[in-house]
Amino acid sequence: MQQLTRSLNENRMSIETVLIHCEDVSYRHFSLGQQDQQAILIFITELIKKDLLDATILRECMASTRCLHHIDIALLKNSYISSSDLVERTHLEEIIDDLLAGNVILILDGDASALSMQALGWEHRGVEKSENEVSIRGSQQAFTENLSNNIALLRRFIRHPALKVEKHTIGEMTKTPYVILYLANLIQPELLEKIHQNLNSSQLDNVLDSGNLVEPLRKGVVSPFPIVNRTERPDRAAALMLEGRVIILVDNSPVALSMPSLFVEYLQVPEDYFENFYLQSMIRLLRYVALILAITIPSLYVSLVGYHHELIPSSMLPSIMSQRKGIPLPTFVEVLIMEILFEILREAGLRLPRPIGQTISIVGALVIGQAAVSAKLVMATTVIVVATTGIASFTIPGYGLSSAVRIIRFFLLLLTGLLGLFGFCIGMFFIFMHLVSLESYGIPYTGALSPMVPADLKDTLFRTPGQNQTHIPWSTSRGGKKP
Amino acid sequence: MISVKQLSMLTVVLIFSTVILYLPSISLKHSGNGGFLSPWVSMIVGMIVILMMVTLFRAYHQPTFLTLLKNLLGQPLGIIVSFLYIFYFFNTGLYVLRESIGIIRATLLPKTPILMICFTISFAYAFGIYNGIQAVARFTQLIIGFVPIIVIILFLGVLGKFHVSAFLPLLDEGFMGVIRGAYIPASWFGEVILLWLLFPYLRDNKQLITHLLISILVVAFLVSIIMIAIIGLLGVTEASRTELASYEVMRYVEFGDFLQHIDALFLFPWILLMVIKGLLFFFVTVDLFGEVFAIKNKAWTILPLVILSSVTSHWLFLDDFSISQYLEIVWPMFALFFELILPILFFILFLLRRSQRRPSIRSS
Numbered sequence: 001m002q003q004l005t006r007s008l009n010e011n012r013m014s015i016e017t018v019l020i021h022c023e024d025v026s027y028r029h030f031s032l033g034q035q036d037q038q039a040i041l042i043f044i045t046e047l048i049k050k051d052l053l054d055a056t057i058l059r060e061c062m063a064s065t066r067c068l069h070h071i072d073i074a075l076l077k078n079s080y081i082s083s084s085d086l087v088e089r090t091h092l093e094e095i096i097d098d099l100l101a102g103n104v105i106l107i108l109d110g111d112a113s114a115l116s117m118q119a120l121g122w123e124h125r126g127v128e129k130s131e132n133e134v135s136i137r138g139s140q141q142a143f144t145e146n147l148s149n150n151i152a153l154l155r156r157f158i159r160h161p162a163l164k165v166e167k168h169t170i171g172e173m174t175k176t177p178y179v180i181l182y183l184a185n186l187i188q189p190e191l192l193e194k195i196h197q198n199l200n201s202s203q204l205d206n207v208l209d210s211g212n213l214v215e216p217l218r219k220g221v222v223s224p225f226p227i228v229n230r231t232e233r234p235d236r237a238a239a240l241m242l243e244g245r246v247i248i249l250v251d252n253s254p255v256a257l258s259m260p261s262l263f264v265e266y267l268q269v270p271e272d273y274f275e276n277f278y279l280q281s282m283i284r285l286l287r288y289v290a291l292i293l294a295i296t297i298p299s300l301y302v303s304l305v306g307y308h309h310e311l312i313p314s315s316m317l318p319s320i321m322s323q324r325k326g327i328p329l330p331t332f333v334e335v336l337i338m339e340i341l342f343e344i345l346r347e348a349g350l351r352l353p354r355p356i357g358q359t360i361s362i363v364g365a366l367v368i369g370q371a372a373v374s375a376k377l378v379m380a381t382t383v384i385v386v387a388t389t390g391i392a393s394f395t396i397p398g399y400g401l402s403s404a405v406r407i408i409r410f411f412l413l414l415l416t417g418l419l420g421l422f423g424f425c426i427g428m429f430f431i432f433m434h435l436v437s438l439e440s441y442g443i444p445y446t447g448a449l450s451p452m453v454p455a456d457l458k459d460t461l462f463r464t465p466g467q468n469q470t471h472i473p474w475s476t477s478r479g480g481k482k483p
Numbered sequence: 484m485i486s487v488k489q490l491s492m493l494t495v496v497l498i499f500s501t502v503i504l505y506l507p508s509i510s511l512k513h514s515g516n517g518g519f520l521s522p523w524v525s526m527i528v529g530m531i532v533i534l535m536m537v538t539l540f541r542a543y544h545q546p547t548f549l550t551l552l553k554n555l556l557g558q559p560l561g562i563i564v565s566f567l568y569i570f571y572f573f574n575t576g577l578y579v580l581r582e583s584i585g586i587i588r589a590t591l592l593p594k595t596p597i598l599m600i601c602f603t604i605s606f607a608y609a610f611g612i613y614n615g616i617q618a619v620a621r622f623t624q625l626i627i628g629f630v631p632i633i634v635i636i637l638f639l640g641v642l643g644k645f646h647v648s649a650f651l652p653l654l655d656e657g658f659m660g661v662i663r664g665a666y667i668p669a670s671w672f673g674e675v676i677l678l679w680l681l682f683p684y685l686r687d688n689k690q691l692i693t694h695l696l697i698s699i700l701v702v703a704f705l706v707s708i709i710m711i712a713i714i715g716l717l718g719v720t721e722a723s724r725t726e727l728a729s730y731e732v733m734r735y736v737e738f739g740d741f742l743q744h745i746d747a748l749f750l751f752p753w754i755l756l757m758v759i760k761g762l763l764f765f766f767v768t769v770d771l772f773g774e775v776f777a778i779k780n781k782a783w784t785i786l787p788l789v790i791l792s793s794v795t796s797h798w799l800f801l802d803d804f805s806i807s808q809y810l811e812i813v814w815p816m817f818a819l820f821f822e823l824i825l826p827i828l829f830f831i832l833f834l835l836r837r838s839q840r841r842p843s844i845r846s847s
Contacts, residue, residue: 310744
């Protein structure tokens with residue numbers, strides 16, 4: 001670490017050497033006190049609020065210190081600069097980091113230290129409605145790209161001294177600020193330690209979004225299933241913290257990360273807790289059914305039509321068999337092609353502007369489906385099966401789980417296509433065995449269900465009344481071990 | 484680490500998966516319409532084995548199987564007996580694997596080559612073993628619900644076609660018939676010897692005996708119900724001629740006009756249960772083998788074992804007839820030697836040692 005010197009010019013030269021060709025860096029020279037002691041303010045014009053700089057630093061310093069004989073950094077810091085957020089720096093690297101983060105640096109001739117003050121003021125998006133995690137009841141706020149705003153949003157939900165906020169930076173190049181938030185009385189200390197370990201050992205160069213931290217955070221876990229949850233809703237993040245999770249917010253990212261994460265939480269939505277529990281329990285159960293359907297329908301269909309006709313009820317068999325006549329492709333290939341086509345439509349719908357995207361999805365599905373049936377390329381039942389699968393998969397609230405389901409569906413389809421019902425059984429074995437072997441920060445991923453935690457079952461497949469805001473699941477808060 | 488409850492669920496799967504398919508026809512050949520009592524007699528073997536195992540496990544301060552054998556029999560003999568048990572577990576695993584293949588070919592995939600099915604199941608075994616006993620126990624906890632569901636569906640589905648007359652006169656082969664019918668199935672109940680190698684993975688062993696005995700009672704109870712349904716539907720003569728009587732009964736199950744021919748669906752949970760059973764045998768084989776040879780990373784032994792088991796099972800049982808021959812002639816003697824006779828000898832040795840040690844303690 002290079003120390004600052006007492007010479008203002010030398011210090012400026014050192015900074016300029018590092019920030020060569022950075023024309024957005026401004027150097028404002030001025031003098032202070034009776035002896036016209038030289039001082040310099042260094043800042044990045046686009047990152048600061050000029051009014052604040054003029055009022056709290058320049059004007060105050062220049063006017064108030066006019067009668068002083070000798071001025072030093074300590075005196076300015078303690079008596080003349082009214083900024084609440086300022087620190088004294090003595091090393092060049094620290095000054096450069098602060099400068100690039102948007103701070104204003106004040107260096108005084110004859111003093112080997114500098115002041116770093118916050119005067120941030122760039123344009124940013126205000127708090128808006130959540131678009132990807134839509135909820136009918138409850139708060140409608142979503143996180144933004146502004147880290148301070150996001151912390152404030154969470155603080156407004158949990159006004160308790162146990163809510164701790166740790167500030168760090170990550171990324172060799174980007175030096176992105178991020179915060180770790182948790183309720184100290186609920187989390188396990190080992191969990192925090194493990195998170196620090198994973199992030200510190202990650203050696204990431206660039207962190208542009210919270211998504212960049214997911215891979216280091218799920219270190220060593222090879223799985224399509226999400227074991228680090230993401231949310232863009234502060235109310236959901238607060239609820240997760242109240243259940244013993246750690247939340248990570250990253251600057252410039254409107255998505256919070258939460259860990260440890262359980263399988264069951266990907267099928268929960270905020271309004272489960274804000275609405276009548278009879279209705280919400282039923283809807284949650286429906287989501288589980290939809291999840292099973294989204295994974296199994298195409299494979300079961302292939303196994304029934306392609307391998308085990310005897311399982312099809314006799315009243316349905318003639319209709320299905322008559323459709324099969326003249327179809328050139330085997331059922332497996334037929335379903336596979338339709339599934340791939342559906343995925344293409346879904347991806348196209350997502351990437352295009354919203355109004356066009358929706359049109360493409362609907363028109364694509366209707367027109368191509370109908371045309372394929374008319375051209376005797378696929379069975380009408382196959383179109384129904386693929387469409388039902390797609391609709392069922394849309395009911396899964398967590399995008400992470402929904403993506404995993406897409407992969408699993410193809411895996412199961414492939415095994416069933418090869419080995420019929422036997423392939424389906426073995427495929428299910430692989431999926432479930434993998435699921436139960438997963439752990440998120442030492443907590444069984446399928447916690448509450450297997451290993452079964454009777455106390456936590458109250459908020460898994462369905463929600464029981466009266467416990468919604470007070471029950472803290474020990475599956476997550478106590479590391480899955482009985483206290 | 485696993486809990487006692489999870490171990491008891493593994494016990495249910497271990498016994499139930501085989502007895503549900505094979506016990507009815509094998510037992511009914513000897514027991515007549517009193518066959519529904521045979522599981523209650525067979526289970527006594529399982530109970531004796533459990534009592535002896537848990538007593539020895541606790542008496543020697545929860546050792547591994549190899550340590551226990553070394554303590555009881557001395558270093559060289561302990562290792563030799565361990566090898567014998569490795570052979571027993573591996574052989575039983577092969578037999579379970581081949582049994583599964585036979586049924587899958589007969590019911591679902593008659594044209595698929597044996598090796599294809601064999602490698603698929605073996606790969607599933609390898610995956611389960613690789614994930615560890617904790618994952619296997621959790622998986623079992625997820626699917627254990629299928630066991631009562633199978634029994635309930637089977638029983639309710641045949642209720643309308645039930646012939647009470649099949650039970651008259653009651654116990655037509657007498658009590659000796661019931662006991663004869665219990666002989667082969669006793670070897671399946673005796674397979675709980677495998678749990679001995681899982682005891683060191685227990686988080687704690689409170690109420691271990693109670694939980695394990697209850698799981699044996701549950702299996703006996705469920706199998707009795709199935710036997711009653713089979714006898715009531717097919718009659719003793721027909722059922723004893725049908726190799727997979729409970730599967731045959733499933734063909735008769737129908738609920739209304741819509742839910743018919745659900746026999747293939749019965750195979751879905753059964754395949755899962757059978758995979759767990761097979762992988763448990765290979766898991767303890769890998770575990771004991773690794774311990775005997777002091778292999779630090781046991782994962783390296785899984786793949787060779789899987790390939791070996793696939794090839795050997797194919798070569799050992801050339802067709803389904805040789806499996807049923809093995810099952811009726813070789814298996815009971817072979818299994819009961821390892822499951823009952825050897826443990827009884829260990830237990831007697833332990834009692835003798837203890838009786839010798841007590842006076843010496845008193846005299847000192």
